[in-house]
Amino acid sequence: MSFDDKIAEQVKRIPRSGIRDFFELVLGRDDVISLGVGEPDFASPWHIREAAIYSLEKGETSYTSNLGLEKLRKSISLYVREQFEVDYDPLKEVLVTVGVSEALDLACRALLNPGDEVVYHEPCYVSYDPSIALAHGVPVAVSTRPEDNFEVKAEEIEKKLNSKSKILILNFPTNPTGAVMTKKELHDIADLCISRDLIVITDEIYSELVYEDDYKHVSIASLPEMKSRSILLHGFSKAYAMTGFRLGYSCAPPEITEAMMKIHQYSMLCAPITSQVAAIEALENGSKAVEKMRLEYMSRRDYMVNQFNEMGLSCHLPGGAFYAFPDIRETGLSSKDFATGLLNSENVAAVPGDAFGVSGEGFLRCCYATDINLIKSAMNGFVRFVESIK
């Protein structure tokens, strides 16, 4: 049977994730050091796992409210007030989702009509473009550059706007560049969103993982007049090392939360109760574990970035997340050829930058949420490979 006319057009049009394509080459090879997967090498803190186990022992195996457990939504609301300085009503403005991945999909589907345009900064997380396209929207990328530390400027966004522009997606700290934004720059973007009547989806999944002493994460949703036009997405995967729990949330005005919840109730019904119970424990008692992991990532970041610069691969210092994004253009190789050569000759896997959009070409994403001894061996492999292609 031919499936060509069976698969939906918008699905046929989206590519498979470049990360996945590359990592199929690595599958089944246990001799490879991988800097490729964007997840913590730590297991979730023990007290969080214990809360999940205890919940199962008590027989808490039911559905929850579509919005999520009320106790969790209240904890989220408190946490968001402290961390982001924005107040959300836990009964009407918080929706618990299956990771930020689901929340992003819901936000796009709740807001987009066919042909609506969504602007986002690139290189970016692999899901933005397909999530927009699957919701029948039109993805519009704004390139960011190492000279600007991969920050996005309001004037660059403005150049991409027209009467069809509806949403701006922001992600700071950024996957894959580790970029962070100052309050002043966010103010400029907020002014633009207000004057051009844009909704902002702000993916702040790495907000706890920032490293410079004089830097404090600021959410665009906390700026004047921005709460009513923002959808703040956050989750437990990165800071709490809870990727497998698949838990995230959105905070948004009641009308948007209601629209997202309608899709969620028919597609997902609710997030898993065990994960929701674990998330309450994470929010109530997880801050020490997060801080310990953050400090560890910071020393790995410093080591890795220093190594790249010493071997002649220029690498800006990422202010957050857990990725280094070295520039390999001087070598004359494409991202894919560099990554493939490195894998074949040194058994080290890093993600070609073009997996994160065309403006990622010429770079590699290297995740430093990886054991320091493995990072050290990987860096030796990089040095040998760079020497070998000179």
Ligand code: PLP
């Ligand atoms: N947003 C960004 C920027 C990410 O990097 C990731 C995962 O890598 C996600 C969202 C997905 O997170 P979750 O595990 O909560 O679905």
